[in-house]
Amino acid sequence: MTRKLRVGIVGAGPAGVYAADILTKSDAPEGFDGVAVDILDRDPTPFGLIRYGVAPDHPRIKEIIKALKRVMANPDIRFFGNVNFGADVKLEELQQFYDAVVFATGARRDRDLQMPGIDLEGSFGAADFVYWYDGHPDAPREWDFQPHAESIAVLGVGNVGLDVARILAKTADELLVTEIPDNVYEGLKNNAAKDVHVFARRGPAQVKFTPMELRELSHSPTIDVIVHPEGFEFDEGSMDAIRAAKSQKLVVDVLQNYLAKEPSGAPHRIHIHFCQNPVEVLGEDGKVVGLRTEITELDGTGNVRGTGEFKDWPVQAVYRAIGYYSDNLPGLPFDANAGVVPNDGGHVIDIDGSPIPGVYATGWIKRGPVGLIGHTKSDAAETIGMLVADAPTLAQAEQPEPAAFDRYLDGRGIEYTTWEGWEKLDAHELDLGANDTHARERKKVVARDEMVRISRS
Known part of the structure; x- marks a missing residue:
């Protein structure tokens, strides 16, 4: 049989x-x-x-x-x-x-980054932050937003880096219409960030953003996106990359539009820096007080080489978004x-x-x-x-x-839990959102035991 x-x-x-x-x-x-x-x-x-x-x-x-x-x-x-x-x-x-x-x-989880100072207080992995603001049951309920951290560095030029930069730059109230749970909203109200600096080791033709993610940075009325001209350069390898992929050309076009745009005076700013290779997180009394980068230059192939010239950036927190593991x-x-x-x-x-x-x-x-x-x-x-x-x-x-x-x-x-249990939890979260003061589509349940209880009820 x-x-x-x-x-x-x-x-x-x-x-x-x-x-x-x-x-x-x-x-x-x-x-x-x-x-x-x-x-x-x-x-x-x-x-x-x-x-x-x-x-x-x-x-x-x-x-x-x-x-x-x-x-x-x-x-x-x-x-x-x-x-x-x-x-x-x-x-x-x-x-x-x-x-x-x-x-x-x-x-x-976050891929490790071997860099002096990466373990200082105020240095975070992007995956940990993402799990926190997305309400994962195993994430801590609170996030350590330093009350003095008005300038923040984000290392990495992929979509996760953009997500982290955008969430850090937005106000808590802007996100209250989304599915974030109450603990995330309360935590975001403690975020003091005004300037979020995104650092790229190479040039604009080598970033891993998608065009839509990049365009969405400017959709918030509280954020100015500032692309800095230093390092905004192209070599033959860069031109080959642009010619080879329509999406890469679109990304460069969006970046050029940001480069040409005058800031509006919004209270929060996302800065994008090119040809800046982070080499050390600077600390004082065990806490992040800055980031040191080495200025790089394109070598003709789309890759870069170090120039031996360094720059220190006064930031109070660092988020590494260099990949998952x-x-x-x-x-x-x-x-x-x-x-x-x-x-x-x-x-x-x-x-x-x-x-x-x-x-x-x-x-x-x-x-x-x-x-x-x-x-x-x-x-x-x-x-x-x-x-x-x-x-x-x-x-x-x-x-x-x-x-x-x-x-x-x-x-x-x-x-x-089972699929039928997920349908119960799904309906419960949708109901929480519909009955919320802000009439959201969904409001997430965070605690594992509560999710299991609702699913198995």
């Missing part, structure tokens, strides 16, 4: 959901009557960085959740939230219930330099270079934190193509019936 291929996916962000969608839409592998997928996540909620990594004043990007919801409504896909891989369940235990396991755990997953090999699980494009590779049977990776844990959400679909398709091709030869699970995994979690006393 044939049965469905049983696949467990660890990680309920876009990478995991897209993988489940492709799996359940694939032709049934030889010897199986379709595919059934369980998605596990350590958060009580699905959607990963769409819920906890996208800035609250970017509702358009959060619209992706609508498409992910349609996928998750598939009866062949189940969700188990508040299940922590490595603590609540290990790989060898998952293999009892699933013919194959796909890891889609993404990248959730994946967690080392218990029981799996890990490439610490790249911050990924070693793989051949889908199969997880053991330390001897051979694929681990029935174990796969997709998303940022597979290729690193690069690319936009759309890239995750093609990435998942590659991994799932390998899995489906392997399916007839995979060692079959000892307990493939769906209820077996439920019994395992119940027996461990794990208070897991």
Whole structure:
């Protein structure tokens, strides 16, 4: 008697959901009557960085959740939230219930930056700040806004750096119409920032902003965007980059518009500096008091070289937004330099270079934190193509019936959440927003135990 291929996916962000969608839409592998997928996540909620990594004043990007919801409504896909891989369940235990396991755990923490002074009080990782203002249950409830920190440095010229700069420059009241929880609003009222300086090591043609994110900086009436002319230069490598990508040309066009625009006198300013390589966070009495940069120059290829000339910037806080880094997953090999699980494009590779049977990776844990959400679909398709091709030869699970995994979690006393539980929490948050004084679309619940209680009610 044939049965469905049983696949467990660890990680309920876009990478995991897209993988489940492709799996359940694939032709049934030889010897199986379709595919059934369980998605596990350590958060009580699905959607990963769409819920906890996208800035609250970017509702358009959060619209992706609508498409992910349609996928998750598939009866062949189940969700188990508040299940922590490595603590609540290990790989060898998952293999009892699933013919194959796909890891889609993404990248959730800040990449380390080796720089003198980076550990001073007032030096922060962007990921930690993002999790705080997005109301992640494991983030602290308060943020250490220094009352004297009127000038702040942001290191990194990707979209996360722009998000951090924009949130720091906006007033708390401007964000009160978004889904931010009460503790974030109260915290933002303590933010004294007036000038936020964004530093780029290279020139304007090498930044990683998207045009929309860059344009949105000027949408706040309380913010002036000031692009400084120093380092605003192009070499042949820069021109090649502009000619090769329409989006890069659009970014440069927006930057040139900001460069030519006179400041309006708004109370907050976002400054963008080019060809400034941060080399040291300056401190006094253990606290940030400045940032030292080395002035760089383009070398003809789009890269830069140091000039040996340094500049000190009086800032009272530093936020590094130089990239995310994946967690080392218990029981799996890990490439610490790249911050990924070693793989051949889908199969997880053991330390001897051979694929681990029935174990796969997709998303940022597979290729690193690069690319936009759309890239995750093609990435998942590659991994799932390998899995489906392997399916007839995979060692079959000892307990493939769906209820077996439920019994395992119940027996461990794990208070897991389900898709039906998410729908309850979703409705609760929408109701909180609708009944708020400011009539918001949603108001997030932050505490993990409260989310679990509402979901399991």
